Amino acid sequence: MPMTPRSADPGPYDALLLYSFGGPNKPEDVVPFLRNVTAGKGIPDSRLEEVGEHYYGFGGKSPINEQNLALKAALEAELADRGIDLPIVWGNRNWEPYTTDAIGELERLGANRAVALVTSAYSSYSGCRQYREDLAVTLEKRGQLGPDGSTGVQFDKVRSYFNHPGFVAANAEAVLEAYEELETKGGDPAAATIVFVTHSIPDTMEEASGVGHATYSAQHLDVAAVIAAVVSEVRGHAVEWELAYCSRSGPPSQPWLEPDVNDLLTERAGEGLKDVVLSPIGFVSDHMEVAYDLDTEAMATATELGMTAVRAGTVGTRPVFVSGLVDLILERAALARGDEVEQATVGSLPAFPSVTPPDCCLRRHAEPSGIPALCSEDMHR
Numbered sequence: 001m002p003m004t005p006r007s008a009d010p011g012p013y014d015a016l017l018l019y020s021f022g023g024p025n026k027p028e029d030v031v032p033f034l035r036n037v038t039a040g041k042g043i044p045d046s047r048l049e050e051v052g053e054h055y056y057g058f059g060g061k062s063p064i065n066e067q068n069l070a071l072k073a074a075l076e077a078e079l080a081d082r083g084i085d086l087p088i089v090w091g092n093r094n095w096e097p098y099t100t101d102a103i104g105e106l107e108r109l110g111a112n113r114a115v116a117l118v119t120s121a122y123s124s125y126s127g128c129r130q131y132r133e134d135l136a137v138t139l140e141k142r143g144q145l146g147p148d149g150s151t152g153v154q155f156d157k158v159r160s161y162f163n164h165p166g167f168v169a170a171n172a173e174a175v176l177e178a179y180e181e182l183e184t185k186g187g188d189p190a191a192a193t194i195v196f197v198t199h200s201i202p203d204t205m206e207e208a209s210g211v212g213h214a215t216y217s218a219q220h221l222d223v224a225a226v227i228a229a230v231v232s233e234v235r236g237h238a239v240e241w242e243l244a245y246c247s248r249s250g251p252p253s254q255p256w257l258e259p260d261v262n263d264l265l266t267e268r269a270g271e272g273l274k275d276v277v278l279s280p281i282g283f284v285s286d287h288m289e290v291a292y293d294l295d296t297e298a299m300a301t302a303t304e305l306g307m308t309a310v311r312a313g314t315v316g317t318r319p320v321f322v323s324g325l326v327d328l329i330l331e332r333a334a335l336a337r338g339d340e341v342e343q344a345t346v347g348s349l350p351a352f353p354s355v356t357p358p359d360c361c362l363r364r365h366a367e368p369s370g371i372p373a374l375c376s377e378d379m380h381r
């Protein structure tokens with residue numbers, strides 16, 4: 001009989017790694033944090049100074065760490081509610097507690113095999129492989145990565161969850177709330193366009209994200225279409241929507257995904273658009289890109305253009321999202337046990353693999369980095 005992910009068995013896992021980006025907690029953290037993020041990435045100094053200013057404008061503190069702690073608490077509550085015994089350890093690629101701190105904590109707990117949940121819903125180098133490389137490199141530095149890919153604590157990863165029903169339903173919920181808010185701000189919801197927003201990435205990274213599955217941008221377009229269909233249905237009329245990007249960096253000569261959200265708003269305002277719902281489907285919580293690039297910059301653009309704009313919430317700790325994540329953890333456990341399991345999805349794309357092909361989501365297409373990455377077919381499992 002096929003197992004449903006509702007079964008409360010987290011075996012073979014004895015811990016959950018909540019794995020995130022990290023961010024500064026105080027002004028003195030900002031420069032070392034930015035150094036960690038950009039090591040060897042060729043980001044111009046001018047861009048780094050600009051991004052540093054975004055953080056200083058918020059007291060040198062990113063909201064991301066508190067949001068991850070809130071997500072950790074919400075997951076702990078949901079696991080406890082379902083009678084699932086699975087301790088959660090939090091770690092970040094770019095700030096404390098670092099990946100190595102998390103691995104140390106897993107060892108103290110006596111964990112043998114952990115399931116990793118990354119706070120990034122889409123597949124690309126930045127949202128998937130870079131985390132898997134960071135895990136492998138951290139284990140390597142600790143002397144815990146064997147030549148065959150075997151590790152001290154073993155790690156499996158939850159699949160990219162952009163098309164999981166919980167993530168999409170939570171975003172749809174937030175967009176519907178934004179429609180209500182638009183009305184209270186004197187806007188005209190029937191005339192509104194939904195502008196879905198995500199983090200831009202270089203065109204080369206976009207191209208490399210499409211090995212074995214839909215590209216990063218195609219993943220977003222699929223999610224956007226589902227949310228727009230839900231909104232059309234609930235509001236009782238067809239809704240227009242677009243996908244735009246924010247937070248581009250890199251040298252100007254390097255093409256990144258477009259249109260930029262500010263450019264899109266400007267162009268559409270010229271065509272008479274007045275009412276906008278910004279939906280940040282690319283981000284799981286209101287971290288710095290959302291607080292600065294959307295709430296500060298894009299909202300100022302909209303105001304300047306005379307638009308009525310509302311920014312929909314991120315999925316954050318919405319119950320339908322959190323409970324979906326627990327379903328995904330149980331699904332991964334069932335797959336690891338070799339049980340037959342139904343992988344829930346919405347939209348037109350299949351469930352993405354949790355053990356990826358070797359050349360999946362490289363930084364650049366057909367340019368292996370030489371950096372080992374866990375949770376890949378060519379590694380231990």
Ligand SMILES: CC1=C(CCC(=O)O)c2cc3nc(cc4[nH]c(cc5[nH]c(cc1n2)c(C)c5CCC(=O)O)c(CCC(=O)O)c4C)C(CCC(=O)O)=C3C
Pocket residue numbers: 021022023024034037038041043047048051062063064119120121124126127199200201202205247248249250282283284287288289
């Ligand atoms: C796709 C994507 C996500 C979404 C997926 C996910 O959520 O993980 C994401 C998340 C985040 N990005 C973040 C911060 C930064 N990202 C940078 C740089 C870059 N991001 C990129 C992509 C992404 N990034 C790329 C292609 C670069 C260029 C350098 C490179 O090729 O790797 C830089 C350097 C300065 C700059 O260039 O802006 C910073 C400071 C924070 C923390 C925010 C906070 O502190 O609250 C978070 C959650």
Ligand SMILES: [Fe+2]
Pocket residue numbers: 199
């Ligand atoms: Fe980023």
